[in-house]
Amino acid sequence: MIEIKDLHFSYGESEILKGINLKIRKGEVFGLLGPNGAGKSTLLLHLNGLLKPKRGTVIVDGLDASKNSKEVRRKVGIVFQDPNDQLFSPTVFEDVAFGPYNLGLRGEDLKERVLEALKLIGMESYIHREIKHLSFGEKKRIAIATVLAMKPGILVFDEPFANLDFKGKQMIRNIIEKLKGEKTIILASHEVEYLTLCDRIALIDEGKIVKVGTPKQVLSDVKLLRKHNLDVPPLIELFLSLGLEVPKDLEEAKKSIGNFLSQNSK
Amino acid sequence: MYLPFLLIYALLVVTRKSLIELAYFGVVLGCLILMLKPKKSIFKHLGFLLGFEGFLFILALFNPGEVILVTPIGAITKEGIYSFFLLLGRAFLSSSVVVLVSNSLGFSKILAEMETLKFPRILVLTLAFTYRYLDLFKDEALRMKRALDSRAFGIGKLEYYKKLGALIGEIFARAYLRNEKIYMSMLSRGFGEFPKFETKKDIIPIALTMIVLLGVLL
Ligand SMILES: Nc1ncnc2c1ncn2[C@@H]1O[C@H](COP(=O)(O)OP(=O)(O)O)[C@@H](O)[C@H]1O
Ligand SMILES: [Mg+2]
Numbered sequence: 001m002i003e004i005k006d007l008h009f010s011y012g013e014s015e016i017l018k019g020i021n022l023k024i025r026k027g028e029v030f031g032l033l034g035p036n037g038a039g040k041s042t043l044l045l046h047l048n049g050l051l052k053p054k055r056g057t058v059i060v061d062g063l064d065a066s067k068n069s070k071e072v073r074r075k076v077g078i079v080f081q082d083p084n085d086q087l088f089s090p091t092v093f094e095d096v097a098f099g100p101y102n103l104g105l106r107g108e109d110l111k112e113r114v115l116e117a118l119k120l121i122g123m124e125s126y127i128h129r130e131i132k133h134l135s136f137g138e139k140k141r142i143a144i145a146t147v148l149a150m151k152p153g154i155l156v157f158d159e160p161f162a163n164l165d166f167k168g169k170q171m172i173r174n175i176i177e178k179l180k181g182e183k184t185i186i187l188a189s190h191e192v193e194y195l196t197l198c199d200r201i202a203l204i205d206e207g208k209i210v211k212v213g214t215p216k217q218v219l220s221d222v223k224l225l226r227k228h229n230l231d232v233p234p235l236i237e238l239f240l241s242l243g244l245e246v247p248k249d250l251e252e253a254k255k256s257i258g259n260f261l262s263q264n265s266k
Numbered sequence: 267m268y269l270p271f272l273l274i275y276a277l278l279v280v281t282r283k284s285l286i287e288l289a290y291f292g293v294v295l296g297c298l299i300l301m302l303k304p305k306k307s308i309f310k311h312l313g314f315l316l317g318f319e320g321f322l323f324i325l326a327l328f329n330p331g332e333v334i335l336v337t338p339i340g341a342i343t344k345e346g347i348y349s350f351f352l353l354l355g356r357a358f359l360s361s362s363v364v365v366l367v368s369n370s371l372g373f374s375k376i377l378a379e380m381e382t383l384k385f386p387r388i389l390v391l392t393l394a395f396t397y398r399y400l401d402l403f404k405d406e407a408l409r410m411k412r413a414l415d416s417r418a419f420g421i422g423k424l425e426y427y428k429k430l431g432a433l434i435g436e437i438f439a440r441a442y443l444r445n446e447k448i449y450m451s452m453l454s455r456g457f458g459e460f461p462k463f464e465t466k467k468d469i470i471p472i473a474l475t476m477i478v479l480l481g482v483l484l
Contacts, residue, residue: 085447098452099455
């Protein structure tokens with residue numbers, strides 16, 4: 001469980017986080033929704049002690065993240081937005097092995113762990129590829145593997161869908177769906193439509209939490225979303241205007257529309 | 267633990283003053299190649315390195331001394347040839363041993379070794395980032411040069427090289443901006459935070475270090 005209490009943070013003079021309070025439960029998929037510059041990335045970097053709060057605390061499984069960053073970094077794996085920041089080794093194997101190596105794994109154990117992580121994202125065959133020759137989408141998935149290889153209980157994704165084509169987004173979504181239930185997952189995004197798979201969503205803007213609730217509760221307030229510069233996809237708006245729940249995925253959308261039609265034709 | 271070997275080897279190589287001594291280090295490098303059995307692609311890297319460094323030291327050929335060959339750009343001397351090979355030998359041997367070991371072992375392992383040996387953090391990071399810059403540099407430079415070339419018809423040579431210079435500056439600036447994030451990514455994955463256990467005692471580097479030291483002492 002993660003508990004953020006009255007978290008304040010500034011870069012120099014400008015205050016970026018202005019008193020954040022949040023509780024993220026074990027095993028849930030938690031969405032952090034907010035426009036560009038809202039402070040999402042800054043908040044995420046506090047979750048494993050990469051940034052230290054100016055005021056307030058971040059408690060992960062009972063440990064203060066800023067004081068026990070060593071233990072907390074084993075529990076919380078962060079996938080950065082830009083995979084070029086995450087991947088600094090020449091080959092896929094080396095980069096995925098970096099974390100487990102630091103955990104003390106060697107030889108066959110290390111290799112096994114790397115393969116296991118690559119299998120989870122369906123990229124075992126990439127093990128000896130050079131990172132600089134990978135496409136952006138491939139790098140993005142490898143970046144996830146580098147974190148999975150450390151087997152953290154909590155996975156943090158910063159803008160996992162940004163700059164990807166449809167297939168790329170779909171693949172990342174599948175990976176997240178696969179990990180759901182097994183891990184606590186935190187997703188930061190400015191794209192409303194990709195947070196429908198969350199259990200709960202927090203709307204953040206200008207360093208403050210504006211609203212927390214289920215996707216239905218948060219996404220149904222289209223006016224509020226627009227006020228915070230968030231783009232509401234027409235389909236979601238359509239569902240809401242018909243008085244339907246925001247569907248988690250296409251299957252659910254089909255079912256919901258089917259029900260709606262059969263009810264209204266009677 | 268290859269790191270002590272690398273350091274000692276490189277340090278000794280760059281302080282050698284005769285070609286015969288360098289030849290000895292060349293033999294050690296040859297043995298290392300036989301033992302590590304690197305991938306074929308590494309020889310291309312080494313060839314590139316040799317050519318690059320050869321080009322770098324070409325001016326040494328024209329050092330003052332006993333003239334052997336007169337070329338349009340100056341006289342090549344006996345002393346010049348000797349110092350050319352000395353410089354090239356030092357540079358090539360010391361750099362190729364690093365390339366060889368880091369390519370066959372993996373650069374991240376070398377980094378981890380530096381950590382275990384309690385190297386100053388700043389040194390480890392500088393090396394890591396330099397390494398990363400080099401890759402980015404080569405990559406980005408290539409792409410940007412392509413972009414430049416595809417639009418640079420009709421400008422003079424001088425203008426072209428000016429643009430190229432500006433472009434290189436830009437590449438360094440971009441690479442630099444990235445280093446903070448890369449460092450965070452390393453920290454996130456336990457860099458310098460978790461205990462390190464060296465499980466396998468590797469005999470090769472220890473033996474090699476001894477051989478090198480003995481050879482120099484004798
Ligand atoms: N390293 C930094 N130095 C100074 N200001 C920063 C830095 N990183 C982010 N900021 C500022 O902090 C604010 C929040 O940024 P960020 O957390 O990246 O937002 P988001 O991820 O929600 O788009 C922005 O105004 C941004 O300009
Ligand atoms: Mg961000």
